[in-house]
């Protein structure tokens with residue numbers, strides 16, 4: 001095993017190489033969690049050092065994809081932080097109703113639970129075919145799970161509790177069918193959803209979003225990358241539109257603080273002011 005200093009240098013060289021070859025930029029991810037995840041990937045790989053792994057990662061897209069999956073934290077659940085969804089339902093939806101059609105961006109959607117939660121909420125609030133949800137993530141593997149909309153049945157109890165706490169209006173079981181140990185979400189929920197790979201660190205934003213959710217993603221980034229992503233979200237959100245961040249994230253102490261107001265204190269749901 002090389003000394004910690006060498007280990008660190010090798011890790012940075014690998015990330016630099018990944019950026020040069022694949023255009024995926026992990027160089028400004030928060031150091032501690034990045035280091036932990038990369039080291040775990042290395043331990044589980046057939047390589048003993050990052051230098052040894054480098055050639056394979058840079059030349060073999062399959063090895064790169066295993067690294068990409070190892071690097072991203074995909075933990076999520078339906079109606080995660082139910083109070084946020086309750087606030088969207090009660091405080092944000094009345095404004096969203098004023099638009100003839102609605103565009104929602106779920107950035108860093110992982111395996112899709114957050115995007116399906118939004119689809120259920122909008123359906124219950126009567127948006128029918130008046131909305132489109134763009135669900136994006138950097139990791140193509142989790143996006144495949146998102147497209148399938150099939151989740152382990154054992155998760156459904158927690159999803160159901162969250163849904164109820166979030167002010168759900170129906171029986172959660174109306175939205176899935178159970179088969180063996182899996183629950184398949186109703187395919188109609190997917191009809192107004194578009195899934196796409198999108199990298200918040202390097203790609204351009206989307207235009208004219210009325211609501212953008214980017215929750216539990218910024219916590220993995222260094223300040224410089226947070227800044228880039230907030231700027232991207234800001235340019236994607238229409239004036240009067242909404243931004244929903246994770247509970248440990250926020251616009252306070254950023255340059256966007258004055259262009260947004262928090263809808264309800266400490267919910268991390270913000271409305272963009274008109275110029």
Ligand SMILES: C[S@@+](CC[C@H](N)C(=O)[O-])C[C@H]1O[C@@H](n2cnc3c(N)ncnc32)[C@H](O)[C@@H]1O
Nearest residue numbers: 072073074076108110138139199200201215216
């Ligand atoms: C912890 S999950 C959050 C999922 C969901 N938003 C939630 O709050 O439950 C973080 C997600 O961000 C994605 N991610 C990490 N870096 C990204 C980037 N540069 N661009 C887009 N997505 C990214 C990861 O792949 C992962 O699926």
